[in-house]
Amino acid sequence: MAWLHTWFGLVLGYVLIVVFFFGSLSVFDREIDRWALPETRFAPQPMPSFDRMLSPIFKQMKPEPAELEAARARVGGSLPAELAVMNWAVYTTHRDPVLAMYAEFAVPNNPNDPDDHVHGHVTIDPRNGRLLGDDQLKVGSEFFYPMHISLHVTWKDLGYWIVGLAALAMLAALVSGLVIHRRIFREFFTLRPRKHVQRSTLDLHNLTGVVALPFHFFFALTGLTIFAGIYLPVSETMLKPQAQAAAVHEAKAKGLPFKPAGVAAPLASVDAMVLEAKRRWAARGMAGEVGYLYVNHVGDRNSYVSLYRAGSDRVTLVGQPIHFEGTTGRVLYEEPPSSAVASVNDFLTGLHLQHFEHWLLRWFYVFGGLTGCVCIATGFIFFVEKRKRQHAQAGVSGARWVDAFAVTSVTGMLIATLAMLIANRVLPIELAQRGDWQKASFWGVWLLTFAHAAARGAMPRMTRLSPAWREQCLAVAALAPAAVILNWVTTGDHLLKTLAEGYWPVAGLDLALLAVGSIAAGAAVRLRRGERAVAAPAASLDEAAAAGAGTADREAARA
């Protein structure tokens, strides 16, 4: 169990800390978008009129150029100039000032996949229907969030598999950690910061692992079940006939046409359907707004419109859809309350994806995520500090590299994130591929932090805590407030203004940045003191010898 915990934890810890950190940022991804895209800094809006505003925009949507190219390659040649639209979707949340609109276009002539399709999407200002420029990178929801779910490794879903493996390792680390550290209740509050580095690091590791154990466990587990279709794709392979039969049967039972009729027909008033849906929800005692609107078989006689209620008042996800016949607007099917199994799944999924409106709980989630990061980081530090002396004596450089990677994945990752936010403010607005340049800043700076950590952790200095930690903390202490100042200088929305207006998306991020900067500064100061104190090597050796006799330290020896 100790071997499992140490090695699975170490190898996948680097992935896991990235997932936890960007997961924590993703709790406020749309708020980060507001900071990064000043032109979207207005209040969240309800879904606008489909008939008057959304429909004309949909009719003009085109597939993504990159996806079109890939489709051409798959079909082996030419595609018609205009691809037929299959379906439309609109999605809004209580946090979004801007509206996301999606379309799927059918790709004909694919010999391998008759259902082949490509996607298109636009983002609009719902107050006036203005399209947001293509190159407006939503740093939160389009960079930090995908980083969390797939590390931006999209080739053959490999990123999802890596994150999934890390989640599984996390669960194994929690279970094996409990086996190693059995006395979790007796040592629940134990934290001895004045003891030597290994003991106090292990205390903090145990504390952060145990107090947020339900959080860590459920987030890893629900993360896996959310993407279970990728890890165990039974419906697409072995049980495809059963899945297909069930889908057709379900569509028939609901009266929803599974395939288009091939006969063109116009869409009736969707606004009227929205009104009817809201009336029905209110009649069932769950009045609400439309969160998700879906039009299937667009422009066909068999088209239907599905309206889902925005579930921001509870954990369970968007639910209770009502389906309308596209051509006439009459109600085809009002979904009954979910089955027990579906309810449990919706609750667990909603727990992870958090579309609910509850700011305290969201901040608690950030706390949980950062606690997980501390747990992993202290795990690294404990591993390295324990083996440093042995490795230095044996001339082995293993601990040095683990340390370099650890620094890169803790402070380095933070520096890269701050660099991206700064680039977002500093790069000229008219710069072509501005979004790509921001991403390049992130990756480039992260690479630099690794080079720095590797260089500073060189052999002669190995037996002491690598100076890279302190130096990178100083960098964070400088970059974080710099980002806040740049926000002020480039947009005029300084903290006093945003606090006075109560515009929390921007004020919140600015305050968080200032907090991060001061914590990093404090850490740098403490590390400096620690470096000076190590100038008394005899004292620390005695401490280590004395601590070795403690029974609780047996787990330190075993790990």
Place this chain on the structure above:
Amino acid sequence: MTTSQPTVGVVSRVAAALLGGWLFAWGFVTLGIMLLLRAGMPYSDARTLTYLLAFLVYLAGLCWSFAMRRARSAWLTLAGGGAAMTALAWWLARASL
């Protein structure tokens, strides 16, 4: 278990845990769905329920394979059990069509 274990043994055990465990989870899901379908549960519910349990099963297999004395027993139970469940599910699926 210490770091002095022979490398092949380590690789074998990790592989048994991850690959064998995955196969076991696959078998669990496919067999679970087929049995639930037979019991009258709709497909989507059957799939959802087995998915909810699948990773707990995978986790249990993973931890268990590290608790085993020999990697071979881990391989046999996880990969073997997984293959057996998958085969049974396959047979049930063909029989129902």
Place this chain on the structure above:
Amino acid sequence: MRSLLRACALLCSLGGLAWLALAMEVHWHQVRGGRASLAPHKARLLRVMGALALSGSLVLCLRADHASMAVLVWVMSLAVSSVGVAFALAWRPRSLSWLVGWVR
């Protein structure tokens, strides 16, 4: 009103976990000084008070929010409070002494 309920819930979690911590000898010594003794019946009393405070916290959470969210808020409040109590015991143990000032 809801914010007030949630704030009270958080305070109850903090207090409850502090009492549970102080029911343990090692933490009792941190707050009361190295040689202060903790009689078993007092320890039990602290544990009961701790459990009651945590239950009270859950009730307050349930009054503030829909059940599904309330439970999550409560569980996370325990995590936050635990870290708070651990940090207090590590760096400012005397700050918790007023919670048990009535114990002889």
